[in-house]
Amino acid sequence: MKIQDILLSEYGKASSVPSAVNRMMTDFAIGFRDGYDINLGVGYVNETTIPTQQILTACEAVLTNPVKYRASLNYGGSQGSSNLIESIKRYHIDNKIGGISQDVFNSNDIVIGANGATSLLDSITHLLPSGNVITADPMYYIYCNDLDRKGFNIIAIPEDNDGIQTDQLRDKLKELGRAKEEIQFFYVVTVNNPSCTVLSNNRKRELVEIVTQLSHELGRKIPLFFDNAYRDLIHDNTVESMESALCYDDLGIVYEIGSMSKILAPGLRIGYMIGPKGDFLNSVIQRTSDIGFSAPLINQEITSYLLDNGIETQIEKVNNGYQRKAKQVKKWIVELLGDNIQEYCGGSAGFYFYITLKDVCTDTTSDFFKFLTRTTGCEQNDGSKDDPYPKVIYIPGEHCVHPTGDMVEIGKYQFRISYGFEELPQIHTALKYMTFAITYSQKCL
Numbered sequence: 001m002k003i004q005d006i007l008l009s010e011y012g013k014a015s016s017v018p019s020a021v022n023r024m025m026t027d028f029a030i031g032f033r034d035g036y037d038i039n040l041g042v043g044y045v046n047e048t049t050i051p052t053q054q055i056l057t058a059c060e061a062v063l064t065n066p067v068k069y070r071a072s073l074n075y076g077g078s079q080g081s082s083n084l085i086e087s088i089k090r091y092h093i094d095n096k097i098g099g100i101s102q103d104v105f106n107s108n109d110i111v112i113g114a115n116g117a118t119s120l121l122d123s124i125t126h127l128l129p130s131g132n133v134i135t136a137d138p139m140y141y142i143y144c145n146d147l148d149r150k151g152f153n154i155i156a157i158p159e160d161n162d163g164i165q166t167d168q169l170r171d172k173l174k175e176l177g178r179a180k181e182e183i184q185f186f187y188v189v190t191v192n193n194p195s196c197t198v199l200s201n202n203r204k205r206e207l208v209e210i211v212t213q214l215s216h217e218l219g220r221k222i223p224l225f226f227d228n229a230y231r232d233l234i235h236d237n238t239v240e241s242m243e244s245a246l247c248y249d250d251l252g253i254v255y256e257i258g259s260m261s262k263i264l265a266p267g268l269r270i271g272y273m274i275g276p277k278g279d280f281l282n283s284v285i286q287r288t289s290d291i292g293f294s295a296p297l298i299n300q301e302i303t304s305y306l307l308d309n310g311i312e313t314q315i316e317k318v319n320n321g322y323q324r325k326a327k328q329v330k331k332w333i334v335e336l337l338g339d340n341i342q343e344y345c346g347g348s349a350g351f352y353f354y355i356t357l358k359d360v361c362t363d364t365t366s367d368f369f370k371f372l373t374r375t376t377g378c379e380q381n382d383g384s385k386d387d388p389y390p391k392v393i394y395i396p397g398e399h400c401v402h403p404t405g406d407m408v409e410i411g412k413y414q415f416r417i418s419y420g421f422e423e424l425p426q427i428h429t430a431l432k433y434m435t436f437a438i439t440y441s442q443k444c445l
Contacts, residue, residue: 078289080112098244117271163199236348351420
């Protein structure tokens with residue numbers, strides 16, 4: 001008798017097939033030539049922003065002070081290091097982050113994720129029933145793909161310059177009718193990825209009002225998660241100071257997810273959730289215990305030390321660097337691509353620009369994509385088989401918009417580029433190649 005293969009859950013079956021972005025990045029990584037090919041698709045931070053020496057100092061300080069940083073190379077508690085939790089509180093209060101005060105922390109608590117902010121997002125999908133999830137369009141494609149695989153139904157509401165459009169959200173809720181009962185949570189990235197649109201404070205208040213009203217209507221609290229991964233990277237001084245939604249949450253439905261990846265180092269894998277004390281936060285703590293007790297305690301204590309010693313200087317350095325790069329890249333985008341651009345956004349926070357071309361498709365089957373990945377099949381464009389011309393990777397808009405949402409068509413002409421990881425000379429070269437790709441695409445029409 002033939003033996004069947006290993007039985008997979010529905011999620012396992014979905015995960016056995018790599019996502020489109022996973023396939024694209026893997027294909028590109030094979031044969032990637034450092035210093036030659038250019039990766040504007042990866043969301044890595046710039047290496048020069050990572051405070052290597054300070055991390056070394058912090059590690060030594062932690063290991064030589066076992067009284068304060070107890071058993072730092074051992075297992076940690078599932079809620080997280082008490083030192084780090086207190087450091088995060090001081091960081092918010094002392095720097096007036098979002099206007100959070102001690103009173104806000106008195107009614108809320110902090111949980112440290114097992115492996116960065118992503119592990120907290122993953123916990124949400126395991127702890128809440130499957131159903132509808134409301135988010136913005138363009139969407140954070142990595143998490144939304146994960147939600148799809150886990151059986152959630154995403155309802156994506158288009159954004160404008162102020163973030164998710166609350167008028168369209170209200171219309172959608174009316175349109176859903178009784179299907180509103182299947183809404184399990186709202187997920188909004190405050191500095192959106194991929195667009196880097198900054199969610200305005202007015203929109204944030206409206207979202208809290210809408211979800212509060214919906215919770216009363218359905219007779220149960222609907223959690224509203226704000227992903228603040230890029231909140232500390234608002235480097236445009238003309239952008240309003242971001243307020244915390246925790247400050248105007250009367251019902252106890254707001255949860256904010258923060259990260260130290262963008263201002264310190266992704267490799268520390270420190271993410272945290274602030275939210276109302278109660279069963280949900282307790283379930284997140286238990287989930288963290290189930291998958292590994294806690295984040296590496298040494299990393300938590302190092303982060304605590306860094307937050308207590310000069311974090312303001314580090315954030316200023318990081319933002320000055322990204323601000324400088326953003327201004328220069330924006331100038332080059334206008335100079336090199338300007339006539340072919342329908343619109344673009346970004347450059348005020350985070351490290352992405354999101355660009356819409358007028359009449360040139362950018363999806364993975366497009367001539368634009370083939371030219372930049374050197375897969376046109378023509379040696380004049382691609383270089384020789386043994387020595388192809390430099391490749392340029394970006395994230396096509398087709399992966400960033402919801403496949404059944406209102407932005408499917410426009411998404412075919414959009415793409416995200418990062419000015420975070422690569423240095424300015426490489427970014428300038430990549431943008432010049434993009435002008436050649438546009439010309440090639442227009443000839444192929």
